[in-house]
């Protein structure tokens with residue numbers, strides 16, 4: 001089966017993690033990075049999860065999972081040490097159309113967690129569709145070692161410059177060409193950054209057409 005690779009926006013979405021051990025902890029941290037609204041249900045949790053709860057970063061319900069807990073949630077991770085509980089969670093998730101990952105239990109997953117290399121907004125996610133998580137991890141380490149440490153800052157600056165280009169030039173082949181050139185260059189925040197200078201010179205040759213003159217009814221009187 002071919003998996004569908006997407007990057008989900010989870011900010012403020014209600015996500016629930018059943019179980020509070022070290023595996024749950026790593027899933028909670030991934031969800032936190034995406035600013036999800038997280039509830040954890042578990043009788044016992046790691047010290048780190050307890051600290052997240054004490055700091056108000058997540059909600060912790062100190063009890064066992066009970067049928068009905070998934071109501072109103074978008075996504076669930078079943079990470080208890082009891083496969084029967086994890087499968088009951090998956091069953092409820094199916095009934096409620098909640099996306100479910102039962103850790104290390106592929107038939108009871110709607111999605112898998114990938115191996116991820118991160119630099120700021122740049123994310124490279126690796127999946128082997130469950131064929132070899134160890135290979136996904138190995139590739140993550142190899143890519144991590146090759147990717148410059150400052151790739152995130154560079155991407156931020158490149159994104160800022162791209163916004164300037166998009167504001168200054170129309171959507172055409174010329175603009176596309178320029179953006180590909182800039183993606184291969186150093187970019188920084190300075191006004192006199194050579195890439196920014198190139199972009200500004202280019203915009204002179206490829207300006208946005210003048211806006212249509214205002215119709216009389218759109219005029220604003222002083």
Ligand SMILES: C[C@@]1(CC(=O)O)C2=NC(=C\c3[nH]c(c(CCC(=O)O)c3CC(=O)O)Cc3[nH]c(c(CC(=O)O)c3CCC(=O)O)/C=C3\N/C(=C\2)[C@@H](CCC(=O)O)[C@]3(C)CC(=O)O)/[C@H]1CCC(=O)O
Pocket residue numbers: 026101102103104105106109111112113114115116126127128129130131132133134135136137140
């Ligand atoms: C990527 C990563 C993300 C994460 O967990 O967040 C992840 N597993 C990681 C590590 C890892 N997991 C395992 C080992 C031991 C070596 C080995 O078995 O290969 C290692 C390596 C190690 O740590 O040594 C054991 C294991 N994992 C699964 C099974 C069940 C089975 O295969 O049936 C078993 C056997 C359990 C048993 O024998 O009882 C299943 C899944 N593990 C997945 C994800 C999903 C598919 C990912 C993909 O698309 O490839 C999937 C399907 C479901 C899921 O859990 O989402 C994370 C690396 C993070 C990083 O370091 O970058």
Ligand SMILES: NC(=O)c1ccc[n+]([C@@H]2O[C@H](COP(=O)([O-])OP(=O)(O)OC[C@H]3O[C@@H](n4cnc5c(N)ncnc54)[C@H](O)[C@@H]3O)[C@@H](O)[C@H]2O)c1
Pocket residue numbers: 018019020021022023024041042043044045046063064065079080081082083085103104
């Ligand atoms: N720890 C690892 O390195 C590792 C690696 C691969 C897979 N796994 C698997 O992942 C699962 C979780 O591992 P772990 O190390 O985080 O386990 P753990 O034993 O540290 O934690 C289990 C958690 O589940 C909670 N729990 C148990 N029954 C529950 C219930 N009915 N409702 C709600 N919460 C309940 C416990 O309170 C605890 O917080 C296990 O199935 C384990 O086999 C663990």
